[in-house]
Amino acid sequence: xxxxxxxxxxxxxxxxxxxxxxxxxxxxxxxxxxxxxxxxxxxxxxxxxxxxxxxxxxxxxxxxxxxxxxxxxxxxxxxxxxxxxxxxxxxxxxxxxxxxxxxxxxxxxxxxxxxxxxxxxxxxxxxxxxxxxxxxxxxxxxxxxxxxxxxxxxxxxxxxxxxxxxxxxxxxxxxxxxxxxxxxxxxxxxxxxxxxxxxxxxxxxxxxxxxxxxxxxxxxxxxxxxxxxxxxxxxxxxxxxxxxxxxxxxxxxxxxxxxxxxxxxxxxxxxxxxxxxxxxxxxxxxxxxxxxxxxxxxxxxxxxxxxxxxxxxxxxxxxxxxxxxxxxxxxxxxxxxxxxxxxxxxxxxxxxxxxxxxxxxxxxxxxxxxxxxxxxxxxxxxxxxxxxxxxxxxxxxxxxxxxxxxxxxxxxxxxxxxxxxxxxxxxxxxxxxxxxxxxxxxxxxxxx
Amino acid sequence: xxxxxxxxxxxxxxxxxxxxxxxxxxxxxxxxxxxxxxxxxxxxxxxxxxxxxxxxxxxxxxxxxxxxxxxxxxxxxxxxxxxxxxxxxxxxxxxxxxxxxxxxxxxxxxxxxxxxxxxxxxxxxxxxxxxxxxxxxxxxxxxxxxxxxxxxxxxxxxxxxxxxxxxxxxxxxxxxxxxxxxxxxxxxxxxxxxxxxxxxxxxxxxxxxxxxxxxxxxxxxxxxxxxxxxxxxxxxxxxxxxxxxxxxxxxxxxxxxxxxxxxxxxxxxxxxxxxxxxxxxxxxxxxxxxxxxxxxxxxxxxxxxxxxxxxxxxxxxxxxxxxxxxxxxxxxxxxxxxxxxxxxxxxxx
Numbered sequence: 110x111x112x113x114x115x116x117x118x119x120x121x122x123x124x125x126x127x128x129x130x131x132x133x134x135x136x137x138x139x140x141x142x143x144x145x146x147x148x149x150x151x152x153x154x155x156x157x158x159x160x161x162x163x164x165x166x167x168x169x170x171x172x173x174x175x176x177x178x179x180x181x182x183x184x185x186x187x188x189x190x191x192x193x194x195x196x197x198x199x200x201x202x203x204x205x206x207x208x209x210x211x212x213x214x215x216x217x218x219x220x221x222x223x224x225x226x227x228x229x230x231x232x233x234x235x236x237x238x239x240x241x242x243x244x245x246x247x248x249x250x251x252x253x254x255x256x257x258x259x260x261x262x263x264x265x266x267x268x269x270x271x272x273x274x275x276x277x278x279x280x281x282x283x284x285x286x287x288x289x290x291x292x293x294x295x296x297x298x299x300x301x302x303x304x305x306x307x308x309x310x311x312x313x314x315x316x317x318x319x320x321x322x323x324x325x326x327x328x329x330x331x332x333x334x335x336x337x338x339x340x341x342x343x344x345x346x347x348x349x350x351x352x353x354x355x356x357x358x359x360x361x362x363x364x365x366x367x368x369x370x371x372x373x374x375x376x377x378x379x380x381x382x383x384x385x386x387x388x389x390x391x392x393x394x395x396x397x398x399x400x401x402x403x404x405x406x407x408x409x410x411x412x413x414x415x416x417x418x419x420x421x422x423x424x425x426x427x428x429x430x431x432x433x434x435x436x437x438x439x440x441x442x443x444x445x446x447x448x449x450x451x452x453x454x455x456x457x458x459x460x461x462x463x464x465x466x467x468x469x470x471x472x473x474x475x476x477x478x479x480x481x482x483x484x485x486x487x488x489x490x491x492x493x494x495x496x497x498x499x500x501x502x503x504x505x506x507x508x509x510x511x512x513x514x515x516x517x518x519x520x521x522x523x524x525x526x527x528x529x530x531x532x533x534x535x536x537x538x539x540x541x542x543x544x545x546x547x548x549x550x551x552x553x554x555x556x557x
Numbered sequence: 558x559x560x561x562x563x564x565x566x567x568x569x570x571x572x573x574x575x576x577x578x579x580x581x582x583x584x585x586x587x588x589x590x591x592x593x594x595x596x597x598x599x600x601x602x603x604x605x606x607x608x609x610x611x612x613x614x615x616x617x618x619x620x621x622x623x624x625x626x627x628x629x630x631x632x633x634x635x636x637x638x639x640x641x642x643x644x645x646x647x648x649x650x651x652x653x654x655x656x657x658x659x660x661x662x663x664x665x666x667x668x669x670x671x672x673x674x675x676x677x678x679x680x681x682x683x684x685x686x687x688x689x690x691x692x693x694x695x696x697x698x699x700x701x702x703x704x705x706x707x708x709x710x711x712x713x714x715x716x717x718x719x720x721x722x723x724x725x726x727x728x729x730x731x732x733x734x735x736x737x738x739x740x741x742x743x744x745x746x747x748x749x750x751x752x753x754x755x756x757x758x759x760x761x762x763x764x765x766x767x768x769x770x771x772x773x774x775x776x777x778x779x780x781x782x783x784x785x786x787x788x789x790x791x792x793x794x795x796x797x798x799x800x801x802x803x804x805x806x807x808x809x810x811x812x813x814x815x816x817x818x819x820x821x822x823x824x825x826x827x828x829x830x831x832x833x834x835x836x837x838x839x840x841x842x843x844x845x846x847x848x849x850x851x852x853x854x855x856x857x858x859x860x861x862x863x864x865x866x867x868x869x870x871x872x873x874x875x876x877x878x879x880x881x882x883x884x885x886x887x888x889x890x891x892x893x894x895x896x897x898x899x900x901x902x903x904x905x906x
Contacts, residue, residue, distance in 0.1 A: 123896075126572075128570055129570075284570065356896060356897070366897045367897050368897045369895065369896075371897065439562060440562070440563050441562060441563050441564070441569060443567075443569055447567070447568065447570045448567060448568045449567050449568070450567060450569065452562075452565055452566075452567075453562070453564070456562070468569075470569060472563070480575060483575075483576040483577075483632060483673065483674070484671075484672065484674030484675065486576055486579075486634075486673065486674050486839050486840050487674070487841075487842070487843075488579070488839040489790070489839070489844040489845070489846075492845060492893065496896070497895055497896035497897075498893040498894060498895050498896055499893070499895060500845070500892060500893060503844070520892075524895055524896065524897070527567070529568030530568075533568045533570060533572055534572050534574075536572075536576045536578070536579055537575075537576050537674070538571070538575065538576075540566070542566065542567060542568060
């Protein structure tokens with residue numbers, strides 16, 4: 110923060126926090142490729158919605174890019190082989206969420222050329238919106254920011270809702286993560302192509318790329334290369350967590366609030382992550398499927414952090430082995446960023462379409478260490494941090510009193526999207542986010 | 558054999574600020590005020606601070622042990638209670654009464670509610686309110702500031718034996734051979750005799766009063782430091798001061814010979830100490846931002862109303878205790894508007 114940042118304030122939302130960014134570890138590292146892992150593990154449930162259905166049998170040989178599972182219904186996407194090889198098994202595999210899920214075990218042929226042979230020659234300008242939507246689903250595209258929501262669904266708002274603005278989310282507000290930053294710098298052409306496709310498919314009049322002001326080089330680069338005739342602008346927003354949350358970014362850029370229980374479409378907005386649109390611009394012209402993604406591998410327990418193009422299905426053990434994991438120092442391995450990401454119980458968990466980062470934290474981090482939990486001292490720091498203006502202090506007390514229904518009915522528990530701001534600032538070290546997660550799941554079970 | 562990796566839930570990062578660090582910083586911020594009290598009133602003030610702090614710590618330790626909460630002294634909050642209590646008492650207050658005040662404050666004001674975080678009122682003020690009722694004379698007996706020999710001898714009443722009436726200080730004061738000692742604080746002088754001491758003396762603390770409340774300037778500096786470190790919400794003291802000044806202003810404009818000026822109201826008595834270090838007690842104040850302002854204004858207004866129209870010269874203590882009691886209500890009135898909430902109701906209409 111320079112002196113001028115005091116005067117030059119970028120647009121933002123209310124509340125939020127300023128965690129240490131740690132982005133300097135990888136921000137300057139161009140996206141590189143790593144060797145293929147000997148075996149890829151490709152779960153069927155890599156997106157929100159119904160899991161895909163397998164198209165291949167054990168023992169079958171597949172070519173890189175070939176469809177290996179089809180979409181099951183509207184809110185689902187197909188899967189494509191991330192490498193040329195043979196299907197060794199279809200069996201349960203460990204996942205970050207806890208329970209094991211069904212996955213394809215693909216033995217990679219290391220002698221293979223790894224050419225993607227599934228190329229079409231599409232004329233993007235001739236495609237109708239409906240054709241684009243279908244092509245996006247066929248490509249197996251999901252939100253690559255971590256949400257993993259099928260991308261084509263957002264292109265078709267509910268009846269009566271009109272999309273006016275496509276917001277391109279380049280905030281990347283989680284500490285350590287820099288993959289979106291690199292994509293904006295390195296894959297600009299594909300990104301612009303993807304934005305054009307999204308504009309056409311949604312019928313939106315304009316697109317705004319929202320970028321946190323710790324990546325002003327990306328803003329300048331985008332402004333320089335976006336053709337003037339396109340209705341696409343790049344805007345800096347304040348560097349603040351969770352600026353990259355859909356609802357927060359809509360507020361920052363458009364001063365609009367998504368109504369409680371509503372969708373961005375209710376305020377005429379569709380939000381896409383920059384990585385998603387860059388992949389869209391890259392895959393759609395050739396009719397290819399999503400088989401790899403950019404992942405930031407970083408953290409204090411990693412010796413050579415960087416940004417890597419990683420095939421879907423690469424086990425974490427292999428990925429971390431490539432960057433040098435200090436096995437004796439590693440405390441936690443997190444999929445995604447440290448604010449909202451999930452710690453894995455096993456390094457056999459694979460990289461999926463939803464994994465934007467792999468962060469290995471150290472065991473001895475003093476801030477991480479289990480500090481003493483004090484009673485709530487009503488310091489109100491959590492109220493000042495909560496981006497949706499909840500009262501986490503009150504919610505926490507109700508959670509301790511097991512009044513879960515009251516939390517939802519009187520204090521808007523369901524509006525909590527578990528960003529972790531309250532638990533981050535709490536001087537009493539109360540695991541508020543965890544309380545709310547438990548309360549929500551108990552309420553869900555009771556409603557069943 | 559490598560150690561197994563750990564699993565925790567998000568967020569995986571934490572801010573370094575912790576309860577004991579906040580409390581420790583409040584103690585640090587109070588130390589200059591304590592030092593000035595000792596400089597001004599000598600050994601008696603020092604013994605007073607040590608006594609209340611020691612008694613408060615002992616009481617906390619005893620109740621935490623008895624209730625099985627373990628060692629709660631290490632969170633430092635009880636040290637604040639002990640120091641604050643001493644600062645609100647007259648410098649010559651008998652030590653045994655001070656110890657009683659500390660015991661009652663911590664036991665009744667805090668331990669009985671469940672300890673740190675659960676108390677409704679500020680424990681230091683609960684203790685002081687108790688001795689105000691129990692020992693009305695000693696708590697309104699003031700001794701001169703900057704008495705010669707204050708570092709070599711104590712004020713006679715300090716060493717009063719338990720359950721004995723305090724040793725009268727009038728002879729001792731007469732022996733000091735001071736000019737113009739009236740035995741009253743500026744507040745009492747103003748209220749009963751309409752004599753306002755020079756505002757600079759009141760502001761800097763060159764006057765009689767409770768041990769730690771006299772120097773508005775010093776309290777302001779220490780409080781601002783805490784607010785700057787974001788360990789105190791500046792809205793509370795500012796709302797208290799605004800409430801007090803704005804309430805005093807019209808009366809002073811009507812009759813400045815009878816009513817004190819807003820400046821005098823702000824800098825005299827315990828208003829500064831109350832605003833910056835008592836009202837700002839996180840546990841006993843509301844949690845919402847708008848609630849904090851209402852709470853602060855309430856304290857400021859009630860303080861001045863008591864000072865101008867009550868039988869007491871001092872009103873800060875009761876104003877804060879009343880506001881503490883109203884705190885949860887104020888909080889529930891002022892729940893924040895949740896993101897996306899207004900739109901929803903508009904659509905529903």
